[in-house]
Amino acid sequence: MGIHRGHRARPLEWLxxxxxxxxxxxxxxxxxxxxxxxxxxxxxxxxxxxxxAALIDAIPAEKLKAGPVIDLLDYLGxxxxxxxxxxxxxxxxxxxxxxxxxxxxxxxxxxVEPDEFTGRLARxxxxxxxxxxxxLVKALPVLQGHEAEVKAWLVHKVxxxxxxxxxxxxxxxxxxxxxxxxxxxxRVNTAAWRYLLLPYQWKGYDKPEYIWQxxxxxxxxxxxxxxxxxxxxxxxxxxxxxPLALGAAIYVSQLARPKVKEWVKPAIELLAGIPSxxxxxxALLVLASTMQNLFGYTTRLNVFVAGIAxxxxxxxxxxxxxxxxxxxVPRSYSQAxxxxxxxxxxxxxxxxxxxxLPGVFASVVLGFGRAIGETMIVLMVCSASVMSWSIFDSARxxxxxxxxxxxxxxxxxxxxxxxxxxGTMLFGVTxxxxxxxxxxxxxxxGRLEGRK
Amino acid sequence: MSTAxxxxxxxxxxxxxxxxxxxxxxxxxxxxxxxLLGTSFILVLLIWIVGDIVVHGLPGLSWRFxxxxxxxxxxxxxxxxxxxxxxxxxxxxxxxxxxxxxxxxITAIYLTEYAHTTSIYTRVIRSAIANLAGVPxxxxxxxxxxxxxxxxxxxxxxxxxxxxRFGHPSVLWASLTLAVMxxxxxxxxxxxxxxxxxxxxxxxxxxxxATKLQTIxxxxxxxxxxxxxxxxxxxxxxxAGEVAPILFTGAAYYMADLPTKLTDQFMDLGYHTFVLxxxxxxxxxxxxxxxxxVLVLLMLTFTLNAFAIVARARMRRAMRxxx
Numbered sequence: 140m141g142i143h144r145g146h147r148a149r150p151l152e153w154l155x156x157x158x159x160x161x162x163x164x165x166x167x168x169x170x171x172x173x174x175x176x177x178x179x180x181x182x183x184x185x186x187x188x189x190x191x192a193a194l195i196d197a198i199p200a201e202k203l204k205a206g207p208v209i210d211l212l213d214y215l216g217x218x219x220x221x222x223x224x225x226x227x228x229x230x231x232x233x234x235x236x237x238x239x240x241x242x243x244x245x246x247x248x249x250x251v252e253p254d255e256f257t258g259r260l261a262r263x264x265x266x267x268x269x270x271x272x273x274x275l276v277k278a279l280p281v282l283q284g285h286e287a288e289v290k291a292w293l294v295h296k297v298x299x300x301x302x303x304x305x306x307x308x309x310x311x312x313x314x315x316x317x318x319x320x321x322x323x324x325x326r327v328n329t330a331a332w333r334y335l336l337l338p339y340q341w342k343g344y345d346k347p348e349y350i351w352q353x354x355x356x357x358x359x360x361x362x363x364x365x366x367x368x369x370x371x372x373x374x375x376x377x378x379x380x381x382p383l384a385l386g387a388a389i390y391v392s393q394l395a396r397p398k399v400k401e402w403v404k405p406a407i408e409l410l411a412g413i414p415s416x417x418x419x420x421x422a423l424l425v426l427a428s429t430m431q432n433l434f435g436y437t438t439r440l441n442v443f444v445a446g447i448a449x450x451x452x453x454x455x456x457x458x459x460x461x462x463x464x465x466x467x468v469p470r471s472y473s474q475a476x477x478x479x480x481x482x483x484x485x486x487x488x489x490x491x492x493x494x495x496l497p498g499v500f501a502s503v504v505l506g507f508g509r510a511i512g513e514t515m516i517v518l519m520v521c522s523a524s525v526m527s528w529s530i531f532d533s534a535r536x537x538x539x540x541x542x543x544x545x546x547x548x549x550x551x552x553x554x555x556x557x558x559x560x561x562g563t564m565l566f567g568v569t570x571x572x573x574x575x576x577x578x579x580x581x582x583x584x585g586r587l588e589g590r591k
Numbered sequence: 592m593s594t595a596x597x598x599x600x601x602x603x604x605x606x607x608x609x610x611x612x613x614x615x616x617x618x619x620x621x622x623x624x625x626x627l628l629g630t631s632f633i634l635v636l637l638i639w640i641v642g643d644i645v646v647h648g649l650p651g652l653s654w655r656f657x658x659x660x661x662x663x664x665x666x667x668x669x670x671x672x673x674x675x676x677x678x679x680x681x682x683x684x685x686x687x688x689x690x691x692x693x694x695x696x697i698t699a700i701y702l703t704e705y706a707h708t709t710s711i712y713t714r715v716i717r718s719a720i721a722n723l724a725g726v727p728x729x730x731x732x733x734x735x736x737x738x739x740x741x742x743x744x745x746x747x748x749x750x751x752x753x754x755x756r757f758g759h760p761s762v763l764w765a766s767l768t769l770a771v772m773x774x775x776x777x778x779x780x781x782x783x784x785x786x787x788x789x790x791x792x793x794x795x796x797x798x799x800x801a802t803k804l805q806t807i808x809x810x811x812x813x814x815x816x817x818x819x820x821x822x823x824x825x826x827x828x829x830x831a832g833e834v835a836p837i838l839f840t841g842a843a844y845y846m847a848d849l850p851t852k853l854t855d856q857f858m859d860l861g862y863h864t865f866v867l868x869x870x871x872x873x874x875x876x877x878x879x880x881x882x883x884x885v886l887v888l889l890m891l892t893f894t895l896n897a898f899a900i901v902a903r904a905r906m907r908r909a910m911r912x913x914x
Contacts, residue, residue, distance in 0.1 A: 386629030412896030414832020512727020
């Protein structure tokens with residue numbers, strides 16, 4: 140609607156329109172940013188550029204300096220970005236160092252002896268180095284004419300840091316190797332894909348096993364138990380929630396009288412408004428004991444209780460999408476069926492449901508996405524990581540692991556990066572389920588409303 | 592098949608032949624009652640949860656509980672209180688609203704007033720919003736940590752030469768993370784309220800010579816205001832109960848003082864509920880406090896939700912009447 144006007148006619152309107160467009164594009168930007176910044180933290184795990192071995196044989200310093208600089212960074216557990224960040228930090232701190240200097244002393248202060256290693260380091264850091272040294276020279280007229288030396292000086296600073304880190308590291312390893320020398324698994328890089336996905340026979344176990352145990356000297360990062368745990372809880376939750384929610388959706392949209400519908404629908408929507416910590420507390424305080432008395436299993440907090448609690452949280456979502464899909468089927472369908480004598484149930488089941496089937500399918504898919512991403516309920520109800528297929532054992536899901544362990548993971552360390560990798564995978568899974576759900580619903584709406 | 596006016600032989604006493612079902616359709620009746628049973632079961636669950644919390648939570652609720660600051664050991668029933676948590680939750684939710692309200696409303700305006708429904712941009716924006724709505728809340732937490740704290744915060748610190756002023760969890764980053772999370776709620780609710788305004792109103796305004804921008808700011812937005820506020824309330828109530836996104840972006844286990852700056856950490860009602868229920872040394876002793884805390888949280892989110900649901904139902908009715 141409206142008449143299209145060019146930017147010459149109404150410059151202000153044109154500007155505002157562009158601003159509105161720009162703001163609405165921020166939603167796309169956000170999805171993109173989520174992907175980039177969670178992936179960024181997890182990148183070294185995906186590319187295999189990370190080592191979580193408890194014991195890495197110390198590499199002689201000379202040998203490392205002879206090899207590519209990137210190897211040294213890897214060895215120290217730094218990324219290229221970390222090294223660049225050090226350049227920036229040094230350049231910032233240099234402003235105060237050099238600000239009070241007399242021009243005569245500048246050359247002395249900047250005098251460093253370059254060698255082959257600093258040359259290679261300079262090449263790795265080049266883009267940031269040029270920008271920062273350029274800014275530094277511009278900010279401090281005292282440095283004018285010393286551009287190349289400023290660059291070399293910055294590299295020298297970074298090199299000092301690397302050497303210091305290297306020293307700390309070799310001391311650390313010297314100490315560790317005494318206590319860990321006898322442990323056969325100490326040299327295993329547990330963050331490599333082989334150990335993330337396949338079972339491995341750790342010392343003290345009599346067969347290869349899947350173990351997630353990121354504590355102690357040797358961190359075991361097998362992610363299979365977490366995926367199994369997530370799937371178990373999600374499936375129990377869906378098996379509980381889907382029949383109930385779909386039954387209620389059919390009842391509310393097709394069978395109930397309008398008066399009943401007016402009350403029931405908001406009530407179920409209200410269920411969606413209960414925060415997940417509240418559902419979790421309820422499951423912990425009431426549901427767990429009730430269920431145990433009812434079914435008589437041994438572990439009080441297990442996958443079964445977590446699944447039921449999760450189901451309570453998923454019901455409103457599945458209900459409202461399915462109800463929406465069923466209601467959007469044109470009235471003429473059901474009226475035609477009723478007119479030729481079908482009962483209300485027959486109409487709902489044989490006519491309306493098949494027409495709305497894609498929407499019902501989408502509700503289940505989106506329910507799955509919601510269930511697999513739910514954190515607090517599962518975190519509160521069960522969180523021991525055991526590899527087992529029984530639903531009456533405890534289990535730990537992907538979300539729970541991230542929530543429970545992120546606080547104790549060292550930023551930038553292997554544990555931290557692997558948790559981010561789990562987050563990336565979770566995001567990937569929900570991205571796909573959302574995409575499918577959204578696509579199916581749009582197709583269905585298009586078909587029912589008669590556009591192609 | 593079932594409405595044939597055939598009369599069984601024994602029923603000649605009936606005054607007049609009526610259209611009745613020949614026999615009861617048992618399978619239909621059975622399935623209908625099964626769906627009714629499912630619906631009732633869900634409602635019973637709702638009543639059970641709310642009832643249990645209200646019954647057990649009310650005795651622990653008092654003015655002192657809501658309006659005083661607890662001691663360091665907040666598991667102690669005598670001195671337990673929730674003021675800092677209520678304040679923390681309120682602040683983070685308000686700061687979030689400041690960010691999410693304008694962006695959500697502007698996006699919705701673009702989608703309803705400017706966008707062509709078939710253009711590729713519109714489709715991409717719509718699917719981005721739908722996607723955002725389904726991203727797990729813990730992933731938003733990771734995003735807040737990876738982007739806001741480790742990237743934005745650290746770089747702001749570098750730029751202003753401060754040590755760890757922005758590069759750590761705080762109210763600001765938690766609120767921004769929540770704003771990203773609730774953006775779809777805001778957009779979808781606003782869009783719905785904008786669509787509910789009859790095209791006639793816009794056309795009348797345009798016909799009188801108002802420009803498109805004038806029509807939007809003076810006619811469309813004032814009329815859509817109730818819907819926009821409903822959206823804001825829904826976003827707030829969703830955010831108020833969420834814990835996973837703020838686990839690493841701002842919530843603190845314990846703080847002696849209330850937060851005074853945007854860069855402070857804060858105590859949070861939902862996170863506190865989690866702490867009380869999982870880290871208590873003596874769960875039987877903590878139970879009354881836990882119930883009372885859950886009740887406060889539930890009252891907060893439920894009031895907001897009930898308000899939004901009623902407002903939305905009214906709006907939908909008005910929309911149907913208007914068309």
